[in-house]
Amino acid sequence: MKLMGVINLDHELDQLNELTYFRAGAAVPFAGRYRLIDFALSNMMSAGVQDIALFVRRKYRSLLDHLGEGGPWDLNRKRGGLFILPPDWNDPTDISAGDLQHMHNNRDFFARSSGEYVVHSGSQHLSKVDFCELGEYHKAKGADVTVVYKRVDEFSPEHEPCFRVDIDEEGFVSGIHHEKGNHNLYIELFIMEKNLFLQQMEYCIAHGDSYFFRDAILKNPNGLKIAAYEYKGYHAVINSIESYYKNSLELLEPEKYKQLFSPDMPVHTKIKYEAPTKYLEGAKVSNSLVANGCRIAGEVEGSVLFRGVKVEKGAKVINSIIMQKCVIEAGAIVENVILDKDVQLTENRTLVGDPRRPFVIAKRSTL
């Protein structure tokens, strides 16, 4: 079964405040050395997907920089590979709207790929879905579309905007909606046959629609047979600062960490060549995730340090997320904060946020 991938960021809102002022949500750094988009891309890579289109409308500079030719995901191929497709459409007769614009104007991508099935994903739901298994399930069910859902026992605020799925006894979808009591969250992942996908896209455009998932699948005007695939592994939704903070710190639980970074489905990211992290005399680090290239002389507790962070003597980092190349100078204290890249906290400054509403400091600030 040959798969092709679409990572569609068109409907993703920039909800991470300072972190998404200048970058798409998909490009937000996560878990010490990754960007959110790495998880969707790596899942596709694990399934051997070699044609992947990225539909993105704005704030894609940092995505372009991060993804490059797609080498880290083995997508720098002679045939196919990674196609980053920002909007550039000049067809005066084009009547498409919304995310259908991307699909319509990049028909060539679909036509040229030898993939028979389209796996369609966003970047806000982090998961480890095995797309090969999903594809087999889809075929075995004889479905037109298979949507992936995760059953959550306990709701969190970030679950609120998620679509819910009603499932009948045979495992088919009987309804998709926003009703809050339903525990089956749609994790923004579906698979369908390429030709059917294109056909549905044309139908939607002809009917003045603007949102493929809503108009072709949720409303299902053509009576598609929609199967539901239950995913049981690691899942997180990153659609707010609070959910970003919470899900980042939850990786300090070894169980979660092992689920997300299971060695059989490695997560790949852009390679940097930093030396291993240095713990100096007096360093006190506990319950933390630390990437390479850091230099720690102070205290770090319950935190995530990205690459190249410096924590000087007497500085304290508590329950915080410190992104690439930040410097916490001597005697400075941060607690419950998120520092974007290149933030410098000068000597003896104290910055304390509320654990429910962490403080966010924008990129390249000096405090």
Added chain:
Amino acid sequence: MKKKEMIAMLLAGGQGKRLKGLTKSLAKPAVYFGGTYRIIDFPLSNCTNSGIDTVGVLTQYEPLVLHSYIGVGSDWDMDRKSGGVFVLPPHEREDGSSWYRGTADAISRNLKFIDQYDPEHLLVLSGDHVYKMDYNKLLDYHKEKGADCTISVINVTLEEASSFGMINTHEDLKIYEFDEKPKHPKSTLASMGVYIFKWDLLRKYLVEDIDKPDGESDHDFGKDIVPKMLADGLSLYAYPFEGYWRDVGTIPSLWEANMDLLKDEPELDLNDPNWRIYTRNPNEPAQYVAPQAKVHQCMVNEGCTVYGEVDRSVLFYGVEVGEGSVISESVIMPEVKIGKNVRIHRAIVDQGKVIPDGTVIGADREDDSEILLINGDSPF
């Protein structure tokens, strides 16, 4: 093919006999160093950082690891359209075949490779040393002196001198004698195994040397080629290198060089953005340090999970340190799994080793001056 001013030949075929135990199935240049690197990363990265984009890597002893490690060289930015990195093991020729008989022979057998680029100068490197060096400065010096050969040298103590190839020079650094591992050293300038030769000249010497029977020549730069050039009155100069340089050819020296990195400001700065040391990235997630863990004066790589206590040690990628374990003054190679309540003191633990719960290694000794090596032969 496009002419190049200088290309490099990197000698990477040695076993590193004194590292026995770590070099059972890999050559010395492939030995791990510094939490994430292999020794060969240093000369390769120096080449890239010096703008040398064509490097032949001469392999012989246990080459599998090196060959697959180097690949097309993309990690060192050597996957080039013109030039790049080439792995050159011994090969069969029309007139028969043999192993590389010495360092000079390894180059002689690859004249065709070098001739393709028609270089003015040939940089000969060894894959055995840890150092950061701008080979361009060496080339500038070589050209400035109008030398036929320039040998990079480093100051060592008189006690160390008898284990190196020593260089005796006049005041202007012109070399008059090359003394291989002398009993009574006359100078403190040791050869670093880094040479630049005028290629057309070296080529003549190599062609002459290759046909000599083994009894007459060891086909070695230090023993044969350089002394012959001196005897013929060619102009050879020493280039005094200043900086960190270590031959990590023994277990104690490998251990010590790793420990050097743990200083607050180590002489060998591995985080200089202008002189990165490139390496194959193992693509591991960020390291996890548990609530009860203690880590001081350490270097720890990604993919490690630390539940115990680690002090003055280097942990390579993917190392696990179980609860209650105490590791001190040790070098733990990639993917070593250390169980619970283990104690390790002053040891090097080889890649992939699994240390069962409760094991004590070197921590119950009165005299801990020896650095222990724990590898596949160890009894657990």
